[in-house]
Amino acid sequence: MSHERPDERLGWNSSLDAAWADLGDPRRPGRVSRLDRGWSTIVVHLDRPPVRARNIGADVAVGDWVIVSDDGERVDAVVPRFSAFTRRASFEGNRAVAHTIAANIDTVVLVHALTSPPNQRRLERELVLAFDSGATPVIVVTKADAVDDADATVATLEEVAVGVPVLRASGRTGEGVEQLRDLVPVGRTMALLGASGVGKSTLINALVGGELLRTSEVRENDQRGRHTTTACELVRLPGDDHGWLIDTPGVRAVSLWSSGHGIERAFRDVFDLSERCRFRDCKHEDEPGCAVHRAIELGRLDPRRLDAMKRLVAEEAALEAEQRAWEKAQDRRGVRKQRPR
Numbered sequence: 001m002s003h004e005r006p007d008e009r010l011g012w013n014s015s016l017d018a019a020w021a022d023l024g025d026p027r028r029p030g031r032v033s034r035l036d037r038g039w040s041t042i043v044v045h046l047d048r049p050p051v052r053a054r055n056i057g058a059d060v061a062v063g064d065w066v067i068v069s070d071d072g073e074r075v076d077a078v079v080p081r082f083s084a085f086t087r088r089a090s091f092e093g094n095r096a097v098a099h100t101i102a103a104n105i106d107t108v109v110l111v112h113a114l115t116s117p118p119n120q121r122r123l124e125r126e127l128v129l130a131f132d133s134g135a136t137p138v139i140v141v142t143k144a145d146a147v148d149d150a151d152a153t154v155a156t157l158e159e160v161a162v163g164v165p166v167l168r169a170s171g172r173t174g175e176g177v178e179q180l181r182d183l184v185p186v187g188r189t190m191a192l193l194g195a196s197g198v199g200k201s202t203l204i205n206a207l208v209g210g211e212l213l214r215t216s217e218v219r220e221n222d223q224r225g226r227h228t229t230t231a232c233e234l235v236r237l238p239g240d241d242h243g244w245l246i247d248t249p250g251v252r253a254v255s256l257w258s259s260g261h262g263i264e265r266a267f268r269d270v271f272d273l274s275e276r277c278r279f280r281d282c283k284h285e286d287e288p289g290c291a292v293h294r295a296i297e298l299g300r301l302d303p304r305r306l307d308a309m310k311r312l313v314a315e316e317a318a319l320e321a322e323q324r325a326w327e328k329a330q331d332r333r334g335v336r337k338q339r340p341r
């Protein structure tokens with residue numbers, strides 16, 4: 001295998017150079033474009049067909065840069081990611097397990113449909129994960145063609161989208177598509193995330209200008225999707241000026257897998273207010289001089305937003321406690337193993 005630097009048009013960049021150097025494996029990495037039951041599809045050269053390799057034991061996500069074994073059979077190593085959208089996997093018994101949906105992404109698009117009532121709580125959670133991913137979040141409200149008055153829904157979502165732009169779009173009429181495409185210049189990657197049926201694949205089809213991805217009707221009664229997309233997929237935008245999109249299957253639950261400052265950034269308004277609380281460690285319960293409660297009394301902050309934030313902080317704390325307990329248990333096991341006989 002060559003020691004050639006991967007193609008920047010595939011999304012390689014200088015932070016990956018450093019990560020690759022740290023990995024200490026000079027073989028040329030390729031990019032995972034799809035995952036199917038233990039198999040990775042990997043693009044190594046833009047102008048050659050992708051290769052397929054097994055990813056036994058390797059923690060791989062779409063968008064990852066991986067090194068394939070010399071015999072081409074399996075993924076040998078994963079180049080550390082510069083960003084990743086990771087949530088807590090839903091059902092893993094008593095232990096928290098991370099599930100990375102998309103890796104090495106520059107922009108995260110949180111897709112909501114105008115045909116359903118705006119869901120502020122869901123958007124808040126998505127924003128926490130998006131900020132934690134290391135990528136830049138953007139909110140897209142789509143199906144703009146299907147409603148008469150989008151303004152109220154957009155305004156409701158904007159209330160909790162502190163500092164994050166909200167774009168209107170339609171996969172049917174092409175509204176907003178050009179603006180979205182401009183967010184993905186050559187060498188960049190944008191992942192689309194959201195509930196099933198909101199129109200992620202339809203939007204990607206509009207962006208690439210063809211019926212590349214399968215889509216299907218939502219349920220008439222509640223506008224819920226049918227989980228049409230079942231695997232993440234890296235899709236190239238046509239033309240030499242544009243980068244990559246990642247389509248993802250709709251996720252029902254957005255559980256936190258947090259380690260960074262996602263909550264602080266997603267709730268910047270509340271954190272800004274709390275700077276003016278009398279006590280530095282104010283919990284915004286019933287302490288005197290609480291600037292957050294003052295803002296609620298003045299109608300400047302929705303009390304539901306404070307509740308939502310507290311719930312997320314508690315969820316994150318519980319997750320961290322769980323992880324610490326698990327690590328401790330692992331350490332004990334490790335010590336036992338190392339004990340001389």
Ligand SMILES: Nc1nc2c(ncn2[C@@H]2O[C@H](COP(=O)(O)OP(=O)(O)OP(=O)(O)O)[C@@H](O)[C@H]2O)c(=O)[nH]1
Binds near residue numbers: 144170214215228
């Ligand atoms: N009117 C209208 N319908 C749309 C638009 N975007 C998507 N739809 C419809 O909504 C349904 C679901 O769209 P999909 O693109 O399959 O949704 P998805 O988010 O990819 O769903 P999953 O793959 O299940 O996660 C389809 O019937 C689409 O035709 C839009 O902009 N306007």
Ligand SMILES: [Mg+2]
Binds near residue numbers: 200201214215250
């Ligand atoms: Mg889809």
Ligand SMILES: [Zn+2]
Binds near residue numbers: 274282289
């Ligand atoms: Zn306070």
